[in-house]
Amino acid sequence: MALKMRYLELNRKVRDVRMLAIQGIAEAGSGHPGASFSAAEIMGVLYFHKMKHKPSDPLWEGRDYFVNSKAHSAPGFYAALATAGYIDTKEIKTLRKLGSRLQGHPVMYSERQKNHSFPGIEYSGGSEGIGLSVSIGIALAKKRDGQKNRVYTLIGDGESNEGQIWEAAMAASKFKLDNLVAILDRNKIQQDGFTEEIMPLDPVRDKWAAFNWNVVEVNGHKIEQIIDALSRVEKVEDKPSIIIANTTKGKGIKHMANNPQWHGKAPPKKHVPILLEELQSEILIAPSIIAGEPENYEEKVRRAERAGADLIHLDIMDGKFVPTTSFFADTIKHLRKISSIPFDAHLMIEKPINHVKEYIDAGCDIITVHVEACNESEFVKINKMLLKAGISPGIAINPGTKFPSWIIEHLDNIDVMIIMSVNPGFAGQKFIPEALDKMAEVVKTLKSNNYKGFIEADGGIDATTLQQVFDAGARIMVAGNAVYGSPDINSNIIQLRHKANVAIETKLLELATINDMRSDWIKSRKNMLIPLAKELSIEEDLHAIK
Amino acid sequence: MQLSDKNIISDMRTAYGKTLVELGSKDPNIVCVGADTTDSLKTKLFGDKFPNRLYNVGIAEANLVSIAAGLAIAGKVVFASTYAAFLPGRCLDQIRNTICYPFLNVKLVVSHAGLTVGPDGASHQQIEDISTMRTIPNMRVLVPSDSIAVKNLIPLLSYTPGPFFMRLARPSNSNIYEDNFEQFDIGKCNVIRDGSDITLIACGLMVSKAIDAAQTLEKEYAVSCRVIDMYSIKPIDVDLVYHAAVDTGAIVTIEEHSIIGGLGSAVCEVTAENHPVPVNRMGIGDIFGESARETEIESLLSKYGLSSDHIIESVLKSRKRIKK
Numbered sequence: 001m002a003l004k005m006r007y008l009e010l011n012r013k014v015r016d017v018r019m020l021a022i023q024g025i026a027e028a029g030s031g032h033p034g035a036s037f038s039a040a041e042i043m044g045v046l047y048f049h050k051m052k053h054k055p056s057d058p059l060w061e062g063r064d065y066f067v068n069s070k071a072h073s074a075p076g077f078y079a080a081l082a083t084a085g086y087i088d089t090k091e092i093k094t095l096r097k098l099g100s101r102l103q104g105h106p107v108m109y110s111e112r113q114k115n116h117s118f119p120g121i122e123y124s125g126g127s128e129g130i131g132l133s134v135s136i137g138i139a140l141a142k143k144r145d146g147q148k149n150r151v152y153t154l155i156g157d158g159e160s161n162e163g164q165i166w167e168a169a170m171a172a173s174k175f176k177l178d179n180l181v182a183i184l185d186r187n188k189i190q191q192d193g194f195t196e197e198i199m200p201l202d203p204v205r206d207k208w209a210a211f212n213w214n215v216v217e218v219n220g221h222k223i224e225q226i227i228d229a230l231s232r233v234e235k236v237e238d239k240p241s242i243i244i245a246n247t248t249k250g251k252g253i254k255h256m257a258n259n260p261q262w263h264g265k266a267p268p269k270k271h272v273p274i275l276l277e278e279l280q281s282e283i284l285i286a287p288s289i290i291a292g293e294p295e296n297y298e299e300k301v302r303r304a305e306r307a308g309a310d311l312i313h314l315d316i317m318d319g320k321f322v323p324t325t326s327f328f329a330d331t332i333k334h335l336r337k338i339s340s341i342p343f344d345a346h347l348m349i350e351k352p353i354n355h356v357k358e359y360i361d362a363g364c365d366i367i368t369v370h371v372e373a374c375n376e377s378e379f380v381k382i383n384k385m386l387l388k389a390g391i392s393p394g395i396a397i398n399p400g401t402k403f404p405s406w407i408i409e410h411l412d413n414i415d416v417m418i419i420m421s422v423n424p425g426f427a428g429q430k431f432i433p434e435a436l437d438k439m440a441e442v443v444k445t446l447k448s449n450n451y452k453g454f455i456e457a458d459g460g461i462d463a464t465t466l467q468q469v470f471d472a473g474a475r476i477m478v479a480g481n482a483v484y485g486s487p488d489i490n491s492n493i494i495q496l497r498h499k500a501n502v503a504i505e506t507k508l509l510e511l512a513t514i515n516d517m518r519s520d521w522i523k524s525r526k527n528m529l530i531p532l533a534k535e536l537s538i539e540e541d542l543h544a545i546k
Numbered sequence: 547m548q549l550s551d552k553n554i555i556s557d558m559r560t561a562y563g564k565t566l567v568e569l570g571s572k573d574p575n576i577v578c579v580g581a582d583t584t585d586s587l588k589t590k591l592f593g594d595k596f597p598n599r600l601y602n603v604g605i606a607e608a609n610l611v612s613i614a615a616g617l618a619i620a621g622k623v624v625f626a627s628t629y630a631a632f633l634p635g636r637c638l639d640q641i642r643n644t645i646c647y648p649f650l651n652v653k654l655v656v657s658h659a660g661l662t663v664g665p666d667g668a669s670h671q672q673i674e675d676i677s678t679m680r681t682i683p684n685m686r687v688l689v690p691s692d693s694i695a696v697k698n699l700i701p702l703l704s705y706t707p708g709p710f711f712m713r714l715a716r717p718s719n720s721n722i723y724e725d726n727f728e729q730f731d732i733g734k735c736n737v738i739r740d741g742s743d744i745t746l747i748a749c750g751l752m753v754s755k756a757i758d759a760a761q762t763l764e765k766e767y768a769v770s771c772r773v774i775d776m777y778s779i780k781p782i783d784v785d786l787v788y789h790a791a792v793d794t795g796a797i798v799t800i801e802e803h804s805i806i807g808g809l810g811s812a813v814c815e816v817t818a819e820n821h822p823v824p825v826n827r828m829g830i831g832d833i834f835g836e837s838a839r840e841t842e843i844e845s846l847l848s849k850y851g852l853s854s855d856h857i858i859e860s861v862l863k864s865r866k867r868i869k870k
Binding site: 107108122130134135138163168 | 577598599601603604606608609612613614615616617618619620621622624639640643644647648649650684
């Protein structure tokens with residue numbers, strides 16, 4: 001099914017949440033980056049996609065409720081509310097300071113607390129294990145009054161040590177609260193260490209099932225899986241639902257990830273520019289299923305998803321705009337049924353204006369058309385259709401095409417720009433080195449026009465070229481042969497990820513060096529840099545630290 | 547003061563349940579939450595009348611008050627009730643963070659407070675609740691002395707926004723007030739009888755003991771006692787306490803609660819700051835209670851220093867103290 005989520009915009013907003021949260025924490029000198037980051041996608045999906053709410057009218061009666069039971073994720077929570085429009089993003093810098101509306105742990109808004117809260121905060125948290133019970137109260141009241149409001153509650157796995165969570169688990173199923181959805185941020189880390197050492201929670205799925213809840217498990221950093229789960233649980237009647245979101249504490253900043261030391265610690269302020277760069281350096285890998293052996297597409301989608309691909313790149317070729325023919329909307333419609341992974345459709349077809357609706361209906365999440373295949377007015381029409389359907393619009397440009405200036409007008413409505421590094425038409429072509437200059441030039445133009453979307457590199461991207469296109473500005477990597485060219489898809493994706501890591505670390509190291517904190521930076525990321533020492537040429541630096 | 551001269555025995559919990567039913571008929575927004583004690587607390591009367599407005603969460607006090615908070619967030623006026631031993635005994639954190647901090651419309655009405663719960667013993671004899679509830683910002687604390695007080699105070703609770711804690715006693719007792727007496731307000735108290743030599747300030751079941759003691763003191767010792775029913779301990783009627791100190795020069799407080807942090811402490815806070823006079827705090831010393839059969843309740847109270855005779859003794863000692 002199509003998720004109608006404008007995937008790339010949502011992805012970007014989640015990144016904004018992390019960027020805001022880390023700035024707030026660094027400014028405050030304390031706070032909880034780990035939990036803010038593990039729950040960023042969950043809160044992002046709720047606030048930017050799923051929940052019925054109005055930032056301009058926070059107390060609107062028809063709103064869905066979000067109860068942030070694991071309230072120490074406050075920096076991420078405030079950042080999500082700011083990104084959604086409840087407060088100015090600048091206010092994040094007051095976090096935890098005297099007189100701030102952004103208290104260390106959020107307090108429910110009321111006239112009495114107007115100096116310590118703002119409209120949109122529904123619940124006062126801070127003491128663990130309580131929010132689920134409070135959500136039951138809200139859900140009971142709404143149900144009794146025949147209201148449609150739904151209640152979403154974020155709980156933590158450390159928090160699940162509290163007995164009250166299980167009191168609430170019993171009560172919610174007794175009251176058949178199908179308007180209540182709990183989301184468990186299963187990052188497996190609590191303040192003192194790993195949850196399974198401090199107080200084992202597994203088998204967590206069985207526990208909730210035994211309490212008679214409808215249980216769904218997802219990767220909590222995959223937006224599409226969270227959305228898919230939230231839609232599925234809506235159909236369940238007479239039972240509360242829990243989504244077990246498997247997450248990584250500190251996700252987004254590598255030296256914080258999965259490290260209990262970063263449960264409640266602020267990074268030094270001087271690191272912030274590098275951390276922000278890291279968050280903006282995330283690379284999405286998009287395997288292109290026309291590459292490799294002509295085996296069935298279904299299998300290719302499944303295997304890539306299992307191996308951790310971010311998107312599936314679909315090359316639609318009509319034999320007219322390009323010399324070859326690949327597949328069309330009916331194939332995509334079929335593939336859509338087997339997976340919720342975002343479909344990145346690249347229409348290499350003549351007159352896309354006449355066909356784009358077929359691809360919308362087929363369940364694509366990103367649809368890109370070529371500048372060579374439409375004029376501005378056609379593009380605008382296509383763009384409107386895509387935005388209306390909740391699909392990320394993209395535009396692609398061939399190596400030989402001059403960047404058309406009319407695009408500048410529409411940058412706010414373009415989520416991705418594909419810059420071809422081969423002439424489209426066949427899988428398995430060689431990367432055109434001149435494409436790098438073009439990419440750098442286009443990126444420069446886009447940046448100067450405040451473009452916020454993604455740059456996607458397509459054509460000949462593999463372990464040898466990835467770093468170059470990354471440096472030129474690409475963050476989505478279409479990988480054809482590099483993924484499907486040899487049988488071990490899993491290893492191929494791991495290898496690309498490794499190269500992506502090297503590219504990112506190199507960039508961050510450069511930035512640290514420019515900012516005169518090279519050794520300090522290496523020190524704080526030592527553990528994860530050691531395996532990359534040779535590739536990054538930092539053996540001496542590491543030795544000096546020891 | 548319209549005091550009851552007939553010996554009408556009634557119990558506070560039934561008054562609570564009946565008043566809830568009356569209020570519930572007028573205000574569909576009122577709901578109740580119980581914790582496997584709805585029969586005992588008489589909230590079942592409300593549930594019988596409005597089956598989908600009473601939620602029984604089982605023996606889970608933390609859940610009880612937190613669900614109450616959620617109902618209040620969604621706009622309900624919520625009465626949450628169970629035994630005082632466990633509410634607030636078991637859920638102080640939830641009351642503090644989830645109800646008082648956001649100033650939610652949750653009314654905690656608990657029963658079986660003090661020693662008079664009787665045979666269940668010290669585990670069930672809540673003697674710290676006034677103290678703990680009083681210290682939480684935004685919380686108001688009421689201790690009615692009879693079912694007439696309950697009948698009048700419950701509507702005030704339901705109309706006044708924000709959190710309240712009200713403690714009821716388990717035993718039935720003689721009505722202090724006439725049936726139609728209505729003079730109750732939050733932050734006020736009732737002067738049951740005037741007097742000039744000393745003031746007895748009591749709450750709950752101890753009010754009638756204070757009245758008994760005052761009568762004896764007048765007849766047998768010619769001591770004129772002012773008696774105050776301090777049903778609102780927070781906020782407390784600062785004026786009346788101040789005037790008692792100024793007019794009578796000595797105060798004795800009597801409560802079925804620890805002498806630490808309860809009514810006695812609240813009165814001392816007023817006198818110490820405004821007009822220091824000797825205050826003798828009568829209550830349960832810094833010790834736990836014990837079991838006693840229902841027929842032994844008076845002996846139990848007496849053993850822990852809470853009888854009319856003890857009050858008389860205390861007054862006479864206080865008088866001597868002033869004369870010195």
